[in-house]
Amino acid sequence: MKRFWLFVLCAGSLQTALGWGQKGHDVTAYIAECNLTPEAAQEIDRVLDGHSPVYYANWLDSASHTPEYAYTRTWHYANIDEGYTYDTMPKEPAGDVVTAVNDLVAELKSKELSAEKEAEALKMLIHLVGDMHCPMHSGHRSDRGGNTIPVTFFGKPANLHSIWDTSLPEAAHKWSYTEWQNQIDRLSDDEATLIESGTPKEWFMETAELCKGIYEATPEGTNVSYDYIDRFTTLIEQQFVKGGHRLAKLLNEIYE
Structure with a gap:
């Protein structure tokens, strides 16, 4: 049993860079797509050569594990x-999700990128705004963002990071990404304006506050089951909506 747990923990440590699972990134990107201005939608269609934001929502997770994009x-x-806090914590020399999002937005707004680099930056931004809203992506360095905290998911060995990436969203609703958007993206104009206010750093710090509560609710060895899913489903829905609307805000500003 000890060897098995060691395997689970080591396997989890390889996933530190992953944010929401595929479904979560697709949902976030589709909510953004549904809230683009006509001008932004047209420009993004051009930059992505006819593909939608959803098409590239998970691209960076794979790309980051290639030599070409290892820097990300x-x-x-x-x-x-x-x-x-974010401000007092020692920073990653190669950058983090906040610096990356800010830099990519600035590069895209500059209108000085080649067509290839513009597409690359846009694909990265689509993914990273989603990551910014995944609570465990503000987790402790000491436990690799929850990767080394063993829990069980309905009795099966897992870790805190992995259940928040994929297991919980998939257990909350068995929906396609279009069904997710249809069911949860129902903000009034005033609610959308409020959510879209602020900066990427402020959005991340808001996520970090949520992460504190998750640590408190999930000590080592927690068996995650129906009660846990019921407790956190609304939070997951809110983070998808926030991430999608905030991504749309950034894209609408870039391609206004």
């Missing part, structure tokens, strides 16, 4: 250990 591996998260 730390861009998916920003670790905040207990007792620290």
Whole structure:
């Protein structure tokens, strides 16, 4: 049994850079797509050569594990250990999700990128705004964002990071990404304006506050079951909606 747990923990540590699972990134990107201005939608269609934001929503997770894009591996998260804030926590030299999102937005707004680099930056931004809203991507460096915290998911060995990436969203609703958008993206104009306010750094810090509560609710060895899913489904829905609307805001500003 000890050897099995060691395998689970080591396997989990390889997933530190991953944010929401495929479904979560697809949902976030589709909510954004549904809230684009006509001008932004047309420009994004041009930049992505006819593909939608959803098509590339998960591209960076794979790309970050190739030599060409290995420099982006730390861009998916920003670790905040207990007792620290984003501002006081030692930073990743290669950058984190906050610096990456800010830099990509600035590059895209500059209108100075080649067509190839513009498409690359846009694909990265679509993914990283989603990561910014995945709570465990502000987790502790000491436990690899929850990767080394063993839990069970309906009795099966897992880790805290992996259940928040994929298991919980999939257990919350067995919907396609279009069904997710149809069911949860129902904000009034005033609610959307409120959610879209602020900066990427402020959005991330909001996620980090949620992460603190998740740590408190999920000590090592927790058996995640129906009660846990019921408790956190609304939070997951809110993070998808926030991520989608905030991504749309950034894209609408870039391609206004």
